[in-house]
Amino acid sequence: MAAERADAARNREAILRATEELLALHGPERISLDAVAARAGVGKGTVFRRFGSRTGLFQSLLAERAARIRAAIDGGPPPLGPGAPPRDRLLAFLDELAGLAAKNIALIAAHEQACAADKHQDPTYRRWHDHLAGLVGQLRPEADAEFVAHLLLGSFDGELVRRMTGSGGVDRLRAAVRDLATTVAPESAR
Known part of the structure; x- marks a missing residue:
């Protein structure tokens, strides 16, 4: 290239x-x-x-904001990167998404509006979804990991992020998403 x-x-x-x-x-x-x-x-x-288009513009801006997270997932140090247990990676990833969403609420909302018809096909969303589905599948092999990944990503809806961070900041959002994650994808019995 x-x-x-x-x-x-x-x-x-x-x-x-x-x-x-x-x-x-x-x-x-x-x-x-x-x-x-x-x-x-x-x-x-x-x-x-x-x-x-506006959609392409918002997709590119979100992809740029998410590039650091993507690099950390692919080859960064644990717990976000390879080598950590699936539950630790899941929670670290969700913490990072909460931080990204809280810092970029307007971008998240714009991206959602622009990509509404094809939200689940957006390249950044697909990467996030695939990563979550893989981790959930390791934690709960019997679960519908694809659905659980969509459910977890739904926690980062722009208006929901605005409401949660408006009364409790990013810490409230992180805690709520972690609680949801440990409920729907608890660590598997060993």
Whole structure:
């Protein structure tokens, strides 16, 4: 794969930064490719060619925010990375998602709105789901791990995250999601 040109990388960063700023100022409803392009100092065509649509823009921004978690899951140190028991990895992953969701509530809400029809096919969602389903399957081989993974990811609905963190912060969200996880996927008997 060819390396990204320096000007293309600068434009990409400017577009993603502008999207974040607009999300913080106005929420997802008032974000258009025109507004993002103007704030980033690039042409609308640049935004469109790079991301294709608002959906593509929000998907890319979420994927960038989730890249550190993905790298840690794939090769980082335990408990998030390989080598830890499944229950420890599950809880560490959910803790990381809670932190990501709490810091990016507007992005999570925008992503949900933009991807509503295909939410479960979004590449970041698929990676998260597959990881959770694998861990749940190890903890509870008799369970429907795919369903349990969807259930756990449903805990990171944008409005739910906003409500939970609004009265208790990220610690409340983490504790509630951990409680749900240990209820639906307790450590298997050995």
